Amino acid sequence: MSKIICSAAIRGAHKIVDMAEEKYEEALKKYGPEQEVSFPNTAYFLPIIYSMLGAKVQKLGDMKEIFQECRKLLPPPVSDSMWLPYLAPALDAGMATLFAEEMYEAIRYIDEPNFYTKTEDPPSDDQIWLGAADDIIFRKRGVEFVDGTAPGFAAILGTPPDPEMAAKIALELQEKNLYIFMHDQTDGVSMPDQLKKQNVQMGWSTRLVPFGPTYTSAVFALGFACRVALAFGGIKPGDYKGNLIYNKDRTFAFVMAFGPVSDEWYANAAGAINWGFPTISDWDIPEILPTGICTYEHVVSKVPHEEIVQKAIEVRGLKVTVSKVDVPVAYGPAFEGERVRKDDLYLECGGGRTIGVELLISREMDEVQDGLVTVEGPEMTDVEPGAKLPFAILVEVAGRQMQSDFEPILERQFHHLINYAQGIMHIGQRNIMWLRVGKSAIEKGFKFEHIGKILHAKLHQDFGAILDKVQVKIFTEEEKVKEILELAKQVYAARDERLGSMTDESEDVFYSCTLCQSFAPTHVCVITPERVGMCGAYNWLDGKASYEINPTGPNQPIQKGECIDENLGQWTGVNEFVKQASRGKVERVSAYSLMVDPMTACGCFECIATMLPMCNGIMIVNRDYLGMTPSGMKFSTLAGMVGGGQVTPGFLGVSKHYICSRKFMKAEGGLKRVVWMPKMLKEELRDRLQQRAEEEGVPDLLDMIADEEVGTTEDEVLKFLQEKGHPALKMDSAV
Incomplete structure (x- = not known):
């Protein structure tokens, strides 16, 4: 050393x-x-x-x-x-x-309570320093370090002197799917200062995160890595060795220092080395080339700006695989959260401004010409800035393993695959999709045909196990768009009928999800037709498609076997699978119960359900709600009791979709047992909850469910329930 x-x-x-x-x-x-x-x-x-x-x-x-x-x-x-x-x-x-x-x-x-914005993205050019990521941001972003969407992060100290080079380095890091955490200044200039000069959007949504203007803010980056290990890795507080090894092996992070290196920067770099995070600098400083704590070298210096990203990735030992898509703009997950704002808008389609629709359907092999991309109607280059065009995407696929059940799963990929293109914004799906194209993308030569090339390339790359051919037809003439819309409505209706008619009783096979098991070793999620995965991202059909695509992957079929208890939702085959997949740590799982053998969670749940004993009911809180709950705990505290593969009777991670299921907490009395949820969650699910309330014979149930405006203590909630005559008060005790 x-x-x-x-x-x-x-x-x-x-x-x-x-x-x-x-x-x-x-x-x-x-x-x-x-x-x-x-x-x-x-x-x-x-x-x-x-x-x-x-x-x-x-x-x-x-x-x-x-x-x-x-x-x-x-x-x-x-x-x-x-x-x-x-x-x-x-x-x-x-x-x-x-x-x-x-x-x-x-x-x-x-x-200085207002020193940091405490927001996800900078609210203005004058307020850019975000400070520590709160739990909403952390839960949303931290899981990306679990599933591989983000392999790691670059902790940047200072900045290159040239704004164009700063933007180029940031873009190159984004294209490698890394997060970029920015700290401190060089000669009074920060990395965000340089990026602003190049009109680069910053914030968690673009993975360019301005943490703080001094070197002390580097703790927000290292703290984020520690929280990932605690929340998703099952590492216990105080297990310093486990945390350090976890991050060395799983979080591919490094420090990138620009300009003269102060004693304080050296001290922070020494701290980062404990986690196996090396330092790569453009300055002429001594190097530490022998391996030891880090995977390879510890400190590498005098690296030219044109080579510094590649050198950092090499030194950290990160194997980045970025699919090259033949489009004239940068492409990768880092651009998914980018917004095309009014001042930069060149063209928009759908979103209520015009007719817009997207559809994927399967065809016979001889009906699809692989790689065919056609545009019928005006191209982007044929219209003036500010134009609004009707828009339809029809993707036709064929494959020996392709099934009609997979169509909606593949179609849902359009959203993020199109959003990965820099300067393009896609919102919604089906016939409520909305596309916005920025002037910068047009200047680089982006056209409608490139959307077709993106979908062709990425569907092949991601779903090659079930697809053999993909052709894309894009329409911007109103009559033709209306024609595709009518076809789409027929397809949507058939799909909804198929999905809506599926029940847990109608299927003999459920699906597992162990995607996060390397980070929560005892966690096994069981996905049934009427119970979507607690992250909200995987339903039964997704599990089926995933198994077809990757038979050895995290979504495995579970023969449910004989029913042990219909009310709890326990089956012999499910219990046998869970016991084996959890290595004997979890012996039984109830699909429909909060109190008896509840399902484990990894930390990715959308909501948490828990009992309120005085109210004889269940409260549900979503991760977007920041306030106190009647349980006496905020979401962040509750999350610590539920995640990491723990089995905690009375606490359960659930998806929003499952709340509206007929099987939701069936063993405890179902929806009629729910007594409190945040107003924002109630409003988001109102239509589906109202339908379920009517099915349960309590059409005014939603008005009986308390929210934070009623109270955030159990006493306040109980008083409200008594005034309203909530059915939970007359039900048998659930505890």
Whole structure:
């Protein structure tokens, strides 16, 4: 380990701990030891400290012991007469640095509550620094590090001096599907400053995340990695070894430093090395080339800007596979959240502005010409800026393994596959789809035909096991669009009838989902026709299609076997499968019960259901609701009790779709047992819930279900239920 680097890292660590402790003493005098501290709306306290030490820093007074731990970790400054093996002391100094910075940032939230926007995307050009990701953002984005959608992140310190090069580096990282976490400045200029000059959209939706204007905000990046291990990896708080190894093996992150490297930057880099995250710099600094903690080199320097992304990926050992699609714009998942705003709008179709429809249907092999892409009607280049065109996409596929049940599954892929193109925005599906094309995409030569090329290439790449041929027809003439619309309505109606008629009793086979099992080893999701996966992303047909596509993948058929208990939803075959797939950790699963053998969860659930004993009912809270619930816990706290493959009677992760199922909590009395849910969730599901309430013979049930406007304590909810005469009060006790 280089003596120069270790000396600088240890010096920097001393400076940072001194600075943070001084800030702490000032805060202690000003606010007192009982002052609450946290990163807003997060479940894991100060996550680096919590994951490494198991310490819950909830009040200012709790920080005293952590600063004592920092002082224990800090080695003495390196001197000419002092010769030591430098690796361990430097890594300890780096860990002390991160502990101190995390406390420093927590105090900043008290001193300057509006310093960070606390939003998903910057609200304006003047307010760009987002701060720590709250639990809504974390749950939505963190799962991408689980399923491989995002292999890792680049933690950027400073910025290249040239705005065009900064934008080029950011784009190249986006194309590799990485998140880009931005911190600090070089000569008073930050990476977001440079990107703004190039009109680059920033925020979680584009994976360009401006965390903070100082090096101390680097803890938000490392803390995010720690939270992934805690939430999705089954790592326990205080298991520092497990957390470090998990992130080294699974989170492919690295530090990218631009410009002169200060002692403080060295200290943060030493901290990152603990997790196996190397540093790649454009500056002339000493290198640490031997392997050891990191997969390959620890510090690599003097890397030209044109080569720095590729070098970083090589040093981290990340194997990135990016499918090349023949389109004139950048293409990849990083652009899925991009918005085409009014000022940049060149063309739009559908969305209520014009007729718009998209449809995928299967044909016989001789009816499809593979690779055929046709456009009938005006092309994008034939219209003026601001134009509105009718629009229809008809994708016809053929394959020896293709089935009509797969059509809606493949059709749903249009949304993200089209959105992956930079400068293109796609919203909705079926005949409520909406397409917007930006001026920048037109300037680069994007046309309707490129949408066809995208769908042809990606459907083959993603569904090659069931597809042999794909042809795409695009229509922008109104009469032809109306013709496709009529065909689509007939197809949609037939599909809905097929899906709507399926019941758990009508099918002998269910499907498993163990996609997240490497991160929650005991979790097995059982998907039935009437119980969608708790993430809301997988239904029974999706499981069937996935098995056809990948017979050894995470979605396996489950022969449900003999019924053990119809009310609970237990079957011999399901229990046998779950016991085997959970390696004996879970022996029984009830598909329809909250209290008896409830299903495990990995952490990706849309909602959480739990009992309110005083009310003899069930409350449901969705992850978008930030407030307190009558259970006395917020969603983030409840999530910690449900995720990680735990079996916790009385707590259950559920999807929004399942709430409207006839099998929802059947063992506890179903929908009539629900007594509280956030207003936003009730309104979102109102039509389907009303239909179910009428089926249950309680047409005014929705008006009897309390929300946060009624109260957020169990006493307040109970009073409301008594006034309304809620049926749950007359039901047998569920606990």
